[in-house]
Amino acid sequence: MSFIAKKNTATQRANATSEERIALAKPTLLQRITRWLGLDNKSSLYRYAHDPRFGYISESRVADKWTKTTCGYCSVGCGMLVGTKDGKPVAARGNPDHPVNLGKLCPKGLSEHLIVEAPGRAKQPMLRRNGRTSPLEPVSWDEALDVMVSRIGSIQQEHGRESLGVISTGQLLTEEFYTLGKLVQLGFRTSNYDGNTTLCMASAVSGYKLSFGSDGPPGAYADMESADVVLLIGANIADNHPILCNRLRKRPGQLLIVVDPRVTKTAMMADMHLPVKPRSDIALINGIAHILLRDGLIDRSYLAHHADGLDDFISFVADYTPEAVSKTTGLSVAVLESVASLYGHAKSAFIGWTMGVNHSTQGAMTVAAINNLSLLTGNIGRPGGAPFSITGQCNAMGSREASFTSSLPGYRKFESEEDRNQLAALWNVAPNDLPTRRGFAYPDIVEASVRGEVKALWIIATNPVVSFPNHNLLKQAFDSAEFIVVQDGFYPTPTMEYADLVLPAAIWGEKEGTYTNSERRVSKVNAFAVPPGEARADFDIFVAIAERLGVRDRIYPGWTSTHDAWLEWQRVSAGRMCDYSGFTWQQVEDAGGIQWGGERLYRDGIFPRANGRALLHCVPCIPFAEQPDAEFNFILNTGRTVEHWHTRTKTGQVKLLDAMVPNAWLEMNPIDAERLSLRQHDRITVTSRRASVPDVELRITGIVAPGQVFMPFHFAEHNSNLVTLGDFDPISREPNYKQCAVRIERTSWN
Numbered sequence: 001m002s003f004i005a006k007k008n009t010a011t012q013r014a015n016a017t018s019e020e021r022i023a024l025a026k027p028t029l030l031q032r033i034t035r036w037l038g039l040d041n042k043s044s045l046y047r048y049a050h051d052p053r054f055g056y057i058s059e060s061r062v063a064d065k066w067t068k069t070t071c072g073y074c075s076v077g078c079g080m081l082v083g084t085k086d087g088k089p090v091a092a093r094g095n096p097d098h099p100v101n102l103g104k105l106c107p108k109g110l111s112e113h114l115i116v117e118a119p120g121r122a123k124q125p126m127l128r129r130n131g132r133t134s135p136l137e138p139v140s141w142d143e144a145l146d147v148m149v150s151r152i153g154s155i156q157q158e159h160g161r162e163s164l165g166v167i168s169t170g171q172l173l174t175e176e177f178y179t180l181g182k183l184v185q186l187g188f189r190t191s192n193y194d195g196n197t198t199l200c201m202a203s204a205v206s207g208y209k210l211s212f213g214s215d216g217p218p219g220a221y222a223d224m225e226s227a228d229v230v231l232l233i234g235a236n237i238a239d240n241h242p243i244l245c246n247r248l249r250k251r252p253g254q255l256l257i258v259v260d261p262r263v264t265k266t267a268m269m270a271d272m273h274l275p276v277k278p279r280s281d282i283a284l285i286n287g288i289a290h291i292l293l294r295d296g297l298i299d300r301s302y303l304a305h306h307a308d309g310l311d312d313f314i315s316f317v318a319d320y321t322p323e324a325v326s327k328t329t330g331l332s333v334a335v336l337e338s339v340a341s342l343y344g345h346a347k348s349a350f351i352g353w354t355m356g357v358n359h360s361t362q363g364a365m366t367v368a369a370i371n372n373l374s375l376l377t378g379n380i381g382r383p384g385g386a387p388f389s390i391t392g393q394c395n396a397m398g399s400r401e402a403s404f405t406s407s408l409p410g411y412r413k414f415e416s417e418e419d420r421n422q423l424a425a426l427w428n429v430a431p432n433d434l435p436t437r438r439g440f441a442y443p444d445i446v447e448a449s450v451r452g453e454v455k456a457l458w459i460i461a462t463n464p465v466v467s468f469p470n471h472n473l474l475k476q477a478f479d480s481a482e483f484i485v486v487q488d489g490f491y492p493t494p495t496m497e498y499a500d501l502v503l504p505a506a507i508w509g510e511k512e513g514t515y516t517n518s519e520r521r522v523s524k525v526n527a528f529a530v531p532p533g534e535a536r537a538d539f540d541i542f543v544a545i546a547e548r549l550g551v552r553d554r555i556y557p558g559w560t561s562t563h564d565a566w567l568e569w570q571r572v573s574a575g576r577m578c579d580y581s582g583f584t585w586q587q588v589e590d591a592g593g594i595q596w597g598g599e600r601l602y603r604d605g606i607f608p609r610a611n612g613r614a615l616l617h618c619v620p621c622i623p624f625a626e627q628p629d630a631e632f633n634f635i636l637n638t639g640r641t642v643e644h645w646h647t648r649t650k651t652g653q654v655k656l657l658d659a660m661v662p663n664a665w666l667e668m669n670p671i672d673a674e675r676l677s678l679r680q681h682d683r684i685t686v687t688s689r690r691a692s693v694p695d696v697e698l699r700i701t702g703i704v705a706p707g708q709v710f711m712p713f714h715f716a717e718h719n720s721n722l723v724t725l726g727d728f729d730p731i732s733r734e735p736n737y738k739q740c741a742v743r744i745e746r747t748s749w750n
Contacts, residue, residue, distance in 0.1 A: 067528040072508030075391035077517025089113035098592040118653035122491035122504035123533025165445035165454040166193040169461035170393030173513030175565035181404025191439030196462040198442040202732035203358040204389035207367020213609035219386020227350035227384035234356015238265035282621040287325030297344030299378030306605040309616035316618035348384025364731040369619040381603035397516035410576035441733035449477035465494040466647035470726030506531035523593035632741035664718035667710040688723035
């Protein structure tokens with residue numbers, strides 16, 4: 001739209017009646033969904049949603065009861081109202097009183113109530129009685145749990161306690177994470193326990209620890225509204241966290257800068273889009289720091305009082321001149337100078353990132369580099385200023401804080417004798433019952449299974465056959481394991497093809513507890529339905545296993561519900577950075593969520609490092625490992641689409657969402673398509689040095705640059721992780737999903 005057109009539209013709005021303003025307003029989410037489906041009006045969408053072909057028949061959507069809860073998809077943490085009629089969910093809408101979303105929901109949230117009664121729910125335990133080649137057969141819970149405890153027990157007796165590996169999720173309740181952590185460490189006595197949050201958030205955790213001494217996002221969503229400059233790096237929030245887009249441009253004159261190789265929906269919103277070459281973001285960040293130092297745009301007083309490492313850092317970034325950075329990133333010197341000046345002169349500057357930063361062999365250090373910019377300019381603890389990790393899953397924060405994976409509960413350190421003694425006293429166990437080091441991280445559990453060190457696997461609410469990189473390595477791990485338990489709310493999933501035992505679990509909407517979102521806001525999750533068939537809440541499964549292990553009374557004294565776990569977690573977190581002790585479930589619900597630590601951390605400039613000071617890190621920009629060559633001449637990038645969630649275990653069962661985006665695709669620049677004589681919607685094959693993904697729809701678009709291609713990772717049928725690398729960040733152990741070399745060919749049929 002031209003400037004004149006924008007001005008005329010603004011004048012029309014100013015002079016319009018209320019009805020005319022509605023007509024001039026941006027389309028609502030409902031209108032956008034209607035257009036996506038090719039429908040003409042709201043009533044058409046209603047008929048579509050109740051068409052028998054899509055499985056949504058209901059005589060009435062007028063609820064007789066509304067239940068407050070929190071969305072169970074991404075980490076934004078939207079408040080919801082779910083309507084039920086005669087005990088059945090019939091509608092969902094945003095909670096207008098919830099401070100996170102103020103009544104708005106994305107397409108997944110609007111349809112989330114449908115997953116409760118969607119087809120494909122797991123309803124009874126299933127067991128293979130005669131090895132992996134035999135079918136899964138229904139069994140009772142007693143037999144299922146007896147077999148699980150017996151088989152794992154015999155494996156641990158023969159091969160040691162660490163022969164069990166447990167892989168969890170980011171979607172359990174915080175109370176369930178806490179319960180599971182105690183069971184794994186004090187019941188099964190293995191330290192090889194991690195969550196699939198390592199596949200998306202471990203680099204943010206590690207980066208915060210490197211710079212500040214502890215995990216914990218320093219800022220809040222409100223900073224996105226009050227900042228003069230918002231810099232988003234590798235963060236396509238329009239697809240991944242769409243409700244956060246409502247936080248932008250509320251401040252008059254706010255400038256939005258988006259750094260991304262691809263012209264994402266978020267980039268289309270930006271005042272400045274910086275289409276950097278893949279994995280050159282560290283060079284860009286160091287280049288901005290160079291200009292800030294050169295032009296005196298740093299807060300020397302703040303640095304003198306609150307940060308170490310400045311002298312070494314000044315020497316290090318001296319080589320990151322605008323000319324050198326321009327060659328690495330592909331951005332002009334003028335653009336680099338402009339961005340650095342805008343950031344440096346801003347009274348408050350917000351930096352946010354998601355998987356475009358984290359999914360890298362340098363993810364943790366990239367986060368540390370981002371933190372450097374905030375420290376240099378004093379943008380820590382002030383309104384509008386924060387280095388802000390936008391988390392992936394609905395309760396990845398709860399997992400980080402309470403689950404006993406990358407740290408002891410309450411951000412305690414495995415290596416700290418003081419922390420271990422304190423936790424042991426709270427739990428009334430001996431200090432030597434607690435591990436002195438972290439066990440294997442997620443990818444290390446997989447590799448240990450390939451080596452034969454981990455013999456039994458317990459996989460909870462995650463689907464690694466689709467989500468784990470380098471699929472062939474994962475298959476080797478599963479084939480090598482002697483016993484695999486998969487606990488999930490849906491059946492079958494691709495991972496269950498390798499399961500010896502399946503435990504049916506309740507899902508969001510069927511249990512009560514809390515989630516913690518990206519801004520550290522603890523929100524209430526409430527049940528409005530009962531689990532189908534014989535499915536049980538994860539909490540109840542964990543307690544039943546503890547009973548069979550003979551440790552229930554010792555590790556869960558007097559517990560009968562998730563609220564008992566909450567009360568103990570409050571005591572364990574009291575006085576820690578992530579302190580939950582000051583509010584009850586009811587207070588959380590009444591307030592629409594409460595942020596531990598307040599709205600911002602480090603307001604006093606004191607950091608949880610030994611000397612109370614943050615640390616600037618010198619972060620080199622290292623080229624990604626698998627560069628394109630003559631045989632594999634494209635760089636593959638992977639990511640999400642707004643309609644689907646992770647591996648589609650849930651959203652693939654919601655036919656409204658599935659109808660919007662039923663299949664995977666690959667995006668290619670028109671220049672490359674012409675060179676390869678490919679046309680729009682051709683069926684192509686994506687091949688790397690590891691495997692091929694055949695029969696993918698081609699989309700020719702300028703969204704991606706020449707030499708690059710993009711593919712969503714949601715689809716088991718066209719699994720991008722067949723071709724992705726098995727490389728991991730050495731610090732965080734997070735996978736490098738984002739860059740690998742591939743070739744693209746028209747699919748040939750024999």
